[in-house]
Amino acid sequence: MTHTVQPNNPEATPAADATDIPAAQAPAPAPPSASALPPVRALPPALRRRVPKYSDLAPLLQFKKPDFSREARLARASTIWDLRDMAKRRTPKAPFDYTDGAAEGEITLRRARQAFLDIEFRPGILRNVSSIDLGTDILGRPSRLPVGIAPTGFTRMMQSEGEYAGSQAAEAAGIPYTLSTMGTASIEDVAAAAPNGRNWFQLYLWTDRDRSLELIERAARAGNDTLMVTVDTSVAGARLRDVRNGMTIPPALTLKTVVDASYRPAWWFNFLTHEPLTFASLSRYTGTVADLINSMFDPTLSFEDLDWLRETWKGNLVVKGIQTVEDARRVADHGADGVVLSNHGGRQLDRAPIPFHLLPDVKQAFAADNADTAIMLDTGIMSGADIVAALALGADFTLIGRAYLYGLMAGGRAGVDRALQILEKDMARTMALLGVSRVSELTPEHVRLLGK
Numbered sequence: 001m002t003h004t005v006q007p008n009n010p011e012a013t014p015a016a017d018a019t020d021i022p023a024a025q026a027p028a029p030a031p032p033s034a035s036a037l038p039p040v041r042a043l044p045p046a047l048r049r050r051v052p053k054y055s056d057l058a059p060l061l062q063f064k065k066p067d068f069s070r071e072a073r074l075a076r077a078s079t080i081w082d083l084r085d086m087a088k089r090r091t092p093k094a095p096f097d098y099t100d101g102a103a104e105g106e107i108t109l110r111r112a113r114q115a116f117l118d119i120e121f122r123p124g125i126l127r128n129v130s131s132i133d134l135g136t137d138i139l140g141r142p143s144r145l146p147v148g149i150a151p152t153g154f155t156r157m158m159q160s161e162g163e164y165a166g167s168q169a170a171e172a173a174g175i176p177y178t179l180s181t182m183g184t185a186s187i188e189d190v191a192a193a194a195p196n197g198r199n200w201f202q203l204y205l206w207t208d209r210d211r212s213l214e215l216i217e218r219a220a221r222a223g224n225d226t227l228m229v230t231v232d233t234s235v236a237g238a239r240l241r242d243v244r245n246g247m248t249i250p251p252a253l254t255l256k257t258v259v260d261a262s263y264r265p266a267w268w269f270n271f272l273t274h275e276p277l278t279f280a281s282l283s284r285y286t287g288t289v290a291d292l293i294n295s296m297f298d299p300t301l302s303f304e305d306l307d308w309l310r311e312t313w314k315g316n317l318v319v320k321g322i323q324t325v326e327d328a329r330r331v332a333d334h335g336a337d338g339v340v341l342s343n344h345g346g347r348q349l350d351r352a353p354i355p356f357h358l359l360p361d362v363k364q365a366f367a368a369d370n371a372d373t374a375i376m377l378d379t380g381i382m383s384g385a386d387i388v389a390a391l392a393l394g395a396d397f398t399l400i401g402r403a404y405l406y407g408l409m410a411g412g413r414a415g416v417d418r419a420l421q422i423l424e425k426d427m428a429r430t431m432a433l434l435g436v437s438r439v440s441e442l443t444p445e446h447v448r449l450l451g452k
């Protein structure tokens with residue numbers, strides 16, 4: 001006998017097929033005898049209907065005055081994805097897509113996010129997790145959370161508070177903030193805005209050593225303890241959303257952008273009533289924006305340039321954009337204090353290695369080499385659970401790009417605060433459910449990679 005499987009519900013009872021006896025021909029069931037019927041019982045009082053009294057209704061009536069404040073709006077976001085939805089509603093398409101998008105088919109970014117979902121946590125039970133400590137040490141100094149803010153260029157284009165919001169939120173949260181060479185606030189302005197923050201500087205290294213040296217000296221003078229040199233940008237990635245949107249920096253007022261502005265008035269009001277976007281770290285630069293971007297990405301760079309940088313910069317040197325175990329080892333041999341396993345948020349090479357997949361092998365290689373090089377990781381982090389998974393598999397620290405930028409676009413400084421609060425809450429909850437009270441207790445035993 002064959003059965004027809006009911007769509008969408010594999011547990012549903014199979015339908016009878018043509019070989020079953022039709023209901024009309026089946027023998028009718030015998031009526032139950034009176035003695036077999038269950039005795040009729042009175043309904044319990046709780047199930048009898050009655051007219052509601054006002055005293056019953058009063059506690060249920062909770063009409064509140066609607067609150068349209070920025071804080072109330074942001075408080076309604078429970079996840080980074082919620083902040084992304086708010087960001088999308090409030091930001092013109094070109095800057096939103098510049099942030100949200102990645103290179104070519106955006107395969108790298110999708111895979112990086114999927115990698116965090118393709119795991120199973122392995123919790124320990126009956127552990128005392130009444131107090132969770134998310135603090136950790138990174139590059140010789142403490143951070144209140146095991147996550148910092150990654151360098152992002154053109155940040156004031158996403159929302160006018162830009163680098164000021166990012167650095168001040170990081171300062172308040174007790175975590176490092178990284179200013180990009182392509183930042184729209186200067187090294188000095190960020191240092192003044194977040195004087196007690198731990199500010200790092202990201203460098204696009206040019207073979208023109210004078211220009212690089214000038215920035216390095218400014219970063220040192222402004223108190224940056226870490227220089228992060230990005231090495232995955234020999235040329236610019238193909239960001240197709242930007243091409244399709246005709247994206248320019250700063251956004252141009254075309255018919256299309258004016259129409260877009262009509263339903264994102266707050267962004268345009270902010271944009272037009274604040275200081276125009278400038279590349280504040282590059283005040284001496286006089287070329288066009290396109291020339292600027294091309295000049296940032298130097299295809300002639302080599303390990304010799306890294307050696308020069310190691311000699312020149314006395315603080316922590318971190319190399320960002322490591323995508324193979326061999327390069328991680330080589331960079332450590334050349335004196336890096338830390339590596340960032342990163343594919344630039346999927347914005348450069350599409351179908352690039354996924355940092356989360358690379359992590360255990362780099363951890364193992366560094367252990368074999370007795371290297372004490374710090375392992376940081378970014379790309380694809382959208383929740384605190386992602387961060388916990390990365391720490392468990394061997395990362396010393398993590399960085400977030402879009403996760404904080406969605407907060408920024410959703411609500412400026414308060415939005416970045418909200419993004420960090422969401423991640424902190426996620427991390428604390430995940431660790432408690434794993435039976436772990438501190439970051440150092442996380443081990444690879446806490447994560448199983450599905451399919452392995």
Ligand SMILES: Cc1cc2nc3c(=O)[nH]c(=O)nc-3n(C[C@H](O)[C@H](O)[C@H](O)COP(=O)(O)O)c2cc1C
Nearest residue numbers: 150151152153180230344345378379380400401402
């Ligand atoms: C809008 C945007 C701008 C970025 N600009 C820079 C930059 O100027 N320098 C750099 O090293 N990385 C830059 N990145 C990459 C980030 O530092 C980081 O590697 C990436 O965002 C991590 O992925 P995630 O966004 O999924 O967290 C940028 C990323 C975004 C989204």
